[in-house]
Amino acid sequence: MNKLLPAPFLSLFLLVFWLLLQNTVSAGLIVLGIILAILIPLYTNRGRDFPATIHKPFKAIEYFILLMVDILISNLNIAAIILLPSRRIKPALIEYPLDIVGEVPITVLASTISLTPGTITAEIRRDGRALMIHALNVDDHEKLIASIKQRYEMRLKEIFKC
Amino acid sequence: MVELHGWADWLVSSLLIIGALFALIGSVGLARLPDFMARLHAPTKSTTLGVGGVILGSIVYFSVTASFSWHELLITIFLFLTAPISAHLLAKAGLHLELRRVENTRDLRAQPKQYSDKD
């Protein structure tokens, strides 16, 4: 299992990607897709030095759905800020202390922050223990940090066990 | 273009209209927000979601009129994966060049030097 499939989720993703690109499902395409999905991770395995395993796939799916809903809500917030003419925005650069470790979990968290309400990840501190966030309109930055921690970081910690 | 009927007509039309509205809002934000870091927020979120909506409408339209057609989903996945990355790189560039920020931006970093990119 581990020799033949070093990264099972990558293989699955490649197979689905291949079928989507072909836009049809037939036996021949599935066989070719499976061959590609086994060969490509084997070939690229040496270059992948950031091991990450998803321990709880169902939690990951739940996280994905939560993210979709939050992206919708965040867009309504941004639309309100853009369209209301008189509202003064209060931007801030915030330091967000990280509890999780590992390159993949931090990347997922940073992308989540960039896609959700009024925040963008701008940089990571040199020691990798804090992110710098630009918030578009924030009154209480402690509350923002606490909400990100409780809403996303705890879930990621559970999913990746890090 | 083939005219649709019933629920498909409503679904495709509302997806297209909502998507177009979000993309328009994103571009309005790009045009009228006051400084670069604020402008970065509008296209990464609104435009990505708007184009995603239009592509979902296209998926439903082609699935109803022709055969099952899911490959537009690739564009949506690609956009949602790459939008945070380009936003991050542009934010880095903006901070590196020390662009003008609106005067009420609060800098709450404890050690700003730890982030500076100038070696």
Place this chain on the structure above:
Amino acid sequence: MLIYAVQFAFIAFCVALLLNLWRLFRGPDLPDRILALDTIYINSLALLVLFGIWHGTAFYFEAALLIAMLGFIGTVAAAKFLLRGDIVE
């Protein structure tokens, strides 16, 4: 109903593209222009998808996917250039 929705979406995306062009010309700094270019890429991709619906063909899909990829790579390369003064390190 659908025909009006597609026409409305065409108009909305054209207005969005004009606004992006205004930002592209106005600046004031280079990152602003790169951001405007990136948004232009994404909006024109949506315009191509709409064109596909209008003509009822799926042939524009590949073009849209290519625009998405090239737009992302272009944005990353330009941002990298601003950061380091060089693209390949």
